[in-house]
Amino acid sequence: MKLLIHLFLLSLLSLCAKDIEPYKFIQASEAVSDFVKVGGKLIIGTEEGIIDIYDLKKDKLTDQVILKKQKSIMGDNIRSLILSVDYLDGKLIFIKRLLSTVRELYIYENKKLTKLLDESKGMELQKIKFVDADTIMMATMDNALILFDLKNKKIKYKKQLNLASFSDFAISEDKKYIFTADETPQITKIEIKSGKIIDVFNKANKRDVFSIDYKHGLLLSGGKDKRVILYKTPTSYKMTKGSFFIYAVALSPDGSKAAFVKNENSEISIIDTQTLEEKHLLKGHKQTVFKIDFHTSNELITADEADKLMLWKLK
Numbered sequence: 398m399k400l401l402i403h404l405f406l407l408s409l410l411s412l413c414a415k416d417i418e419p420y421k422f423i424q425a426s427e428a429v430s431d432f433v434k435v436g437g438k439l440i441i442g443t444e445e446g447i448i449d450i451y452d453l454k455k456d457k458l459t460d461q462v463i464l465k466k467q468k469s470i471m472g473d474n475i476r477s478l479i480l481s482v483d484y485l486d487g488k489l490i491f492i493k494r495l496l497s498t499v500r501e502l503y504i505y506e507n508k509k510l511t512k513l514l515d516e517s518k519g520m521e522l523q524k525i526k527f528v529d530a531d532t533i534m535m536a537t538m539d540n541a542l543i544l545f546d547l548k549n550k551k552i553k554y555k556k557q558l559n560l561a562s563f564s565d566f567a568i569s570e571d572k573k574y575i576f577t578a579d580e581t582p583q584i585t586k587i588e589i590k591s592g593k594i595i596d597v598f599n600k601a602n603k604r605d606v607f608s609i610d611y612k613h614g615l616l617l618s619g620g621k622d623k624r625v626i627l628y629k630t631p632t633s634y635k636m637t638k639g640s641f642f643i644y645a646v647a648l649s650p651d652g653s654k655a656a657f658v659k660n661e662n663s664e665i666s667i668i669d670t671q672t673l674e675e676k677h678l679l680k681g682h683k684q685t686v687f688k689i690d691f692h693t694s695n696e697l698i699t700a701d702e703a704d705k706l707m708l709w710k711l712k
Contacts, residue, residue, distance in 0.1 A: 414666070414675040419699075419707035425449055426461070429700045434692050435484045441706065442491060446476030448505075450489070462489070462505050467496055485527040488547075492522045492535075502535070504547065513550055523563050528572050528589055536563045540579050544589065556592045558585060564620075567611040576616055578606040584618060584628075601626040601634050608645045613652025615670060619643025625657045627670055637673045639666070647689035647697070654694060654711075658686045663701060665689060667711060677711050 427445035434440075434453070441449040446464035451457070466474040480492040480500065489505040490513075500522040502514035514520060521538040528534055528544070532553075535543040540563045544553040561579040568575050574595065578584045582602040586595045604621040611617070616628040621642050628634040639659040646657045652670060656679075659666040663682035668675050684701040691697050695711040 414678045415712065416678050416680055417709060417711065419679075419681045419709050421708040423451060423706040423708065425704045425706065428702055428704050429706060430479050431482050432688065432690070432698065432700055432706060433483050434690060434698055438484060439698070439706070440482050440484045440489060442479030442482040443704075444478050446479065446493070448479055448482060448489070448491060460508075462491075462510060464493060469496060480522070481524045483526050483533070486530045488527075488530065490525055490527070490533060490547075492525055502545075513545075513547070524566060526566070526568055528568070534566070534568065534575055534589065536566055536577065538563055542566075542575065542577060542587065542592070544592065554592045556587070564605070564607050565609050567609050567616075569611055570613075574611075576609055576611050578609045578618065578620075580605040582606065582620075582622070584609060584616065596631050598628050598631045600632060601628070601636055607643060608657075610646055610648045612648035612650060615648060615652045615655075617646045617648050617655050617657075619646040619657050625655070625668075627655060627673075635670075635673055637668065645686050645689045645699075647691050649691040649694040651694050654691070656689045656691065656697065658689070665699060679709055681707055 425441045425443055426447040426449050427443035430444045431442040437454045439451040439453055448462040449458055450460035452459045466476050469475055478494040480494050482491045491503055493501045495516055499516045504511050504513055522535050523538050524536045526534050531548045533545050540559055540561055541555055541557045543555045546553055561581045564578045566575055566577040575587050575589050576584055584598040588595055602620055606618050606620040609618045618626045623639050625637050626634050641661045644658050648655050655668050655670050656665055663686045665679035666675050667677035682701045684703050686699055686701045688700045697709045699707050
């Protein structure tokens, strides 16, 4: 009963939320599959084997990685999906999906493209992030974490978490811990250096977790149960709800705001993490939003399955 009253009060507060439309669109070469903003650069992976490197300050495309087309079983020349991208210190890393569904890992640096892992490894890589300039963390579809040494092109360790399909991970700001989620109601905190499990968060989500973020000591999750959970610890949390599956969530750098895809109309709710009050409602997406990224406490970039990214300012 208390939960129902709480959710009712939150619904009343949401009526006061301020509707916001994007102030700018960035055109990608093809339908967007992933993006990352690092400093003034925006790296955009696409579904057609093209990666755009966009300079936000100059407001223009400054470089591109265009992968060769592959011949399908029907004889058509098609490009491969770019599954995940990241960028650090002039190094661009990305995962390419082959037609066989096996993945390859690449690095692009000083205009040179190098393949780090090819299809012979048989890895179904799904997401990558830099830990530092010489180390990356990777996750596979079958829910294994792989710490990889870029300098020596060597796997430091591979840790199989469980048999559920991987959903998402987030790395702490100090790069000491990774929080990983899968198609269960559980999130696992792991020490990156050792691969040791530190904590398990499984008290609040009731079904598959789709998206997580970690900022400023807060862990945010959303998933199939329509619940948006803000954890301080595995046993201390707050909750609000959307009206549809929560496909994407994000926290502001200072942890003061949380964003999540609220409904079937792909509207994005911005809430205060202390009160859970909805402050803003972002309207403009027509397709399923798969990624939200705060780059300041009042600025966001979002992407759906179309070929444009949307930039927002919270007023």
